[in-house]
Amino acid sequence: MWPKTLVGFFLGLLLSISLVLNLNLLLPLSESTKLMIGLVLAFPIWAGILVWSYAFASAKAACKPMFAIFIPSLLLNTALLLIR
Amino acid sequence: MKNQTLKSLTEAHAWIGIIISTVLFIVFIAGSLSLFRDNITGWERASLAAQSGESLSVISYDKAITSIAQQYDVDTHHGFFMREPKPHNPFIEVYFATHLDEPHPITGEDHQDQHLLLSPQTGEVLADANRFEFASFLYELHYDLGLGRAGLYFVGIITLFFFVAVLSGIIIHWRKIAKNFFQYRAEGKKDKWLDAHNLIGTMGLPFHLMYAFTGLVFNLVIIYQISYAVLLYGGNQTALLQAAGFNEPNIEALEQSRPMHGVDQLRVKALDTLGDVSLTTVEITHFGDKNAVVSFTAKSNDAFSNYKEVQYTLNDQSQIYLTENNYDNAVRAGLSTIASLHFGDFAGYGMRLAFLCLGLATAYLIVTGNLMWIDKRAKQKKQSPKTLMFVKRLTSGSFIGVILAIAVGFALTTLLPATHADKLETVKSSMFMAFFFALISSQFAKDVLSFSKVLLGLSGICYCLSLVMNMAYFGNQYSLLPLQTKVDFAIVIGLIALMALICWKTVSRINAAAQTTSATSSEQTSHQTTN
Secondary structure (H helix, E strand, O other), rough: OOOHHHHHHHHHHHHHHHHHHHHHHHHHOOOHHHHHHHHHHHHHHHHHHHHHHHHHOOOOHHHHHHHHHHHHHHHHHHHHHHHH | OOOHHHHHHHHHHHHHHHHHHHHHHHHHHHHHOOOHHHHHHHHHHHHHHHHHHOOOOOOHHHHHHHHHHHHOOOOOOEEEEEEOOOEEEOOOOEEEEEEOOOOOOOOOOOOEEEEEEEEOOOOOOOEEEEHHOOOHHHHHHHOOOOHHHHHHHHHHHHHHHHHHHHHHHHHHHHHOOOOOOOOOOOOOOHHHHHHHHHHHHOOOOHHHHHHHHHHHHHHHHHHHHHHHHHHOOOOOOOHHHHHHHHHHOOOOOOEOOOOOOOOOHHHHHHHHHHEEEEEEEEEOOOOOOOOEEEEEEEEEEOOOOEEEEEEEEEEOOEEEEEOOOOOOHHHHHHHHHHHHHHHHHOOHHHHHHHHHHHHHHHHHHHHHHHHHHHHHHOOOOOOOHHHHHHHHHHHHHHHHHHHHHHHHHHHHHHHHHOOOOOOOHHHHHHHHHHHHHHHHHHHOOOOOHHHHHHHHHHHHHHHHHHHHHHHHHHHHHHHOOOOHHHHHHHHHHHHHHHHHHHHHHHHHHHHHHHHHHHHHHHHHHHHHHOO
């Protein structure tokens, strides 16, 4: 159970930051609204990913789909930050 | 959903529950009682309120400041913070630091923090406020276990896993969530804990989700604050705070001294500017300096209200900041609503009472979770008896230890006189000792149920002792106490009585369960003999 916890905890944190950052850079809303949306979504995303990691049979199995989301999200972060 | 996925999630739900249960139990019990923090504060300070007979018709901050400046060597490089007197707390409560020539022998700092209660009319120093801080300590237990910043983040992580437990619980029960909504099978051992767990979990679901989310915002927002500041604002924390609506001006000290007069005039001006509000705090930045700034913070008298703030320079009494442009800022307003939701302060005592019931029910939910885990594991042949006994003893020692510690806290706060030099420290250390005594001694208990009964009995005695003493004091001092303090007293007596009742009912249930078990086993024995 500990390996799944560690994967969900750290990848969940990174994914929540990355996904919320993309939303912040993409949404055509006021700065404070985007910050608040980020704050409201970040914790449920983090907790949701932790739940997702527990749904897998092993930590290794949980890593694959999570990285499959995290890497494109990270690339999008980089692109959006560069063109900002 | 695949059966394997549900199995993994059920295992994770139980595992997380066992790991976070003790801390979460402390958080929910202390938090439920802290919903009445203002009332507990009013109850603690009742003797002082009765003696001083303070009225709130006149409030003079200038007299309070003069009194402090005459008696203390105020360290001008630290904040000077005053709370507006309220019916619960009819004193000006002041926080500041005094300058020390030699470093403090314990902290090593060049200043010492002060926390005083002053008369709002005469400015006279009435008492050291730290002697009346049991309510604040209970609240600290709720958000940081009394362990400071490290405790704050630790409770934050526990809250994250509570959120995970709630979400996984929803997924596990999703298919039967409506069908089994009202199911509580009082007969039969197997499903009683499960039914109670599911019933409270389902009925309290919006409450649990709200508490998990808002608690996370309070304790772990720093993570996203840092990442936003680094990624979006190039590491500029001030720019982030400005975007979030916290854009107060920054005025540097001139390093020229000036007497601190004129706060009362500014208070009248602030009340006029802010409209229908209740003032909460007055803060002086650069105390004693020519560039001193006075900030008035207030809460508007609406249900989900924002905090409003106005700032003036003390020297020329000019307004330099008002929460006007940023009043509708999404982050500022959102955080205010999150705080109101968490504290249940948006709909009077009725809402707080509902939150108290839900909070205590959640504590029961945590207990049932552990009991189910124990029942389930006891039936598994592979389960190590030592581990099972450890969890049994831990459940008994830690959960009842929290009840005992709070009982000791209430009893000592009642028993120790306000003149006792280290009253709060004595109360705090006694509470920690009571908890650790229960926790450690439980590991040596041969019969866990009997041990639980003894601990619950001890807790019940402490609550009853507090109850009797408080009722006697309340009866004697009734005519001398201000109206709000009478209400505070009645509420605290009600809370102590409720905790005593919980102890008594739990002991009764343990007795009933023991009788049922012995009746069943003797029935089985006689059946076997007949055969």
